[in-house]
Amino acid sequence: MTNDAPVFAPAMSPKEGAEAATALFREVFEAEPDGVWYAPGRVNIIGEHTDYNGGLALPIALPHRAHLALRRRDDRTVRLVSPQTREKVDVTSLDTIGPKGTPGEVAHWAAYIAGVAWALERDGFEDLPGFDAALVSCVPLGGGLSSSAALECSAAVAIDEVAGLGLAGTPEEPDDAGRARLVTNCVRTENEMAGAPTGGMDQSASLRCREGHALELDCRDGSVAHVPFDLAAEDLALLVIDTKAKHSLDDGQYGARRAACERAAQILGVELLADIAIEDLPQALERLSSTDDADELIKRTRHVVTEIDRTRRLVDLLQDGRPLRGEKLAEAGRLMDASHESLRVDYECTCPELDVAVEAARAAGAHGARMTGGGFGGSAIALVDAKTVHDVAAAVAQAYEREGFNPPAFLDAVPAAPAGRLP
Numbered sequence: 001m002t003n004d005a006p007v008f009a010p011a012m013s014p015k016e017g018a019e020a021a022t023a024l025f026r027e028v029f030e031a032e033p034d035g036v037w038y039a040p041g042r043v044n045i046i047g048e049h050t051d052y053n054g055g056l057a058l059p060i061a062l063p064h065r066a067h068l069a070l071r072r073r074d075d076r077t078v079r080l081v082s083p084q085t086r087e088k089v090d091v092t093s094l095d096t097i098g099p100k101g102t103p104g105e106v107a108h109w110a111a112y113i114a115g116v117a118w119a120l121e122r123d124g125f126e127d128l129p130g131f132d133a134a135l136v137s138c139v140p141l142g143g144g145l146s147s148s149a150a151l152e153c154s155a156a157v158a159i160d161e162v163a164g165l166g167l168a169g170t171p172e173e174p175d176d177a178g179r180a181r182l183v184t185n186c187v188r189t190e191n192e193m194a195g196a197p198t199g200g201m202d203q204s205a206s207l208r209c210r211e212g213h214a215l216e217l218d219c220r221d222g223s224v225a226h227v228p229f230d231l232a233a234e235d236l237a238l239l240v241i242d243t244k245a246k247h248s249l250d251d252g253q254y255g256a257r258r259a260a261c262e263r264a265a266q267i268l269g270v271e272l273l274a275d276i277a278i279e280d281l282p283q284a285l286e287r288l289s290s291t292d293d294a295d296e297l298i299k300r301t302r303h304v305v306t307e308i309d310r311t312r313r314l315v316d317l318l319q320d321g322r323p324l325r326g327e328k329l330a331e332a333g334r335l336m337d338a339s340h341e342s343l344r345v346d347y348e349c350t351c352p353e354l355d356v357a358v359e360a361a362r363a364a365g366a367h368g369a370r371m372t373g374g375g376f377g378g379s380a381i382a383l384v385d386a387k388t389v390h391d392v393a394a395a396v397a398q399a400y401e402r403e404g405f406n407p408p409a410f411l412d413a414v415p416a417a418p419a420g421r422l423p
Helices: 014-029 110-122 147-162 176-193 201-208 253-268 278-288 294-318 326-345 352-363 386-403
Strands: 035-044 059-072 077-081 090-093 131-137 213-218 224-228 236-242 368-372 379-385 409-412 420-422
Touching: 014 035, 014 059, 014 077, 014 131, 014 420, 035 147, 035 201, 059 147, 059 201, 077 110, 090 110, 110 131, 110 147, 110 176, 131 147, 147 176, 147 201, 147 420, 176 201, 201 213, 224 294, 236 352, 236 386, 253 278, 253 294, 278 294, 294 326, 326 352, 326 368, 326 379, 352 368, 352 379, 352 386, 379 386, 386 409
Parallel strands: 077 131
Antiparallel strands: 035 059, 035 420, 059 131, 059 213, 077 090, 213 224, 236 379, 236 409, 368 379
16 A cells, blocks of 8 residues: 555646746747736536537536737747747648648647637638747646647637637626637637547536536537536535546547447437437337447437436536535435446446546545546546545545556646636
């Protein structure tokens, strides 16, 4: 058994983020940025793989953010740098960039930033200016916490301001309709420029969440509601467990799940699987049983329809005005546990590291635990008593050591503010 304390990944304060991004910008570009913009990562409380099926999701924005110091240029050149690439600045042009698989393909992380300008131009904002930008992010990479969406959304609010598009408003007074439009362009960036067939939940969380609240997101029409989620007031905490298992959404597994859902919807004669009411699920599964790939389609459909129902039930529970304790807390935990089991058995998108993390957290006293994000690696979350955060983390770390896994990392998930400009 290890005696090492669990490793918690700290969030940079707004001041630290602004100073670090500005210092890198000055060092590389020998100039002052026009400002520093940020966008948070996210964790999803419940509602996994429902976004591209038109269902409900319930994410929160994290205090862990991507910080982008940016300066508008008078030409169409884009120059990008991060602490890892300071010796080799990425240079491209808005006149030549294009989607993945085309001659204008943009490599690696630069696609998530330059690609936002490309998407906005195709949304009618013509002849956007180029820019120099320095990125400093504390959103854990590969942890399933939407590090890529944080990049896109930080670029979106920065470009919005320096190009005078007038879409975002401010974090204190956000323009929700404008931010929803930015979400659409960030999703297009992820899908076409980076080649990851994700839905819009990650970007919606980064741009449209509210501090101290979870975001009830209807992924069919993009409408949102802000659900109170002040765990500290109930002496609770949300522990995020970064499994350190390899996590990628463009390796085919994610796309295969999405394709199966689209095929099931087509067979059932609906636009999206969200059109299947929970009471109609048995009949829908019976219809799918006669297909050649019945086992796969039944499992994927059952997860999506029951996950949407679980999300709706948790939202109703959180909004009922009663303190989150006693039977209400137990029911919230049961919904989280059931979500993970559905993702493990029916959607088959967990992995040994995720399953061990969830089992160990539950055994150590978590009220509920589940994987969060796209799966196949990434992170899990556990709803725990605030005083037991480090004990639960230590139990997970010990379980990992017994299994021979790489040590996990942890962070505290506090519902934070949406993307915007730092002072």
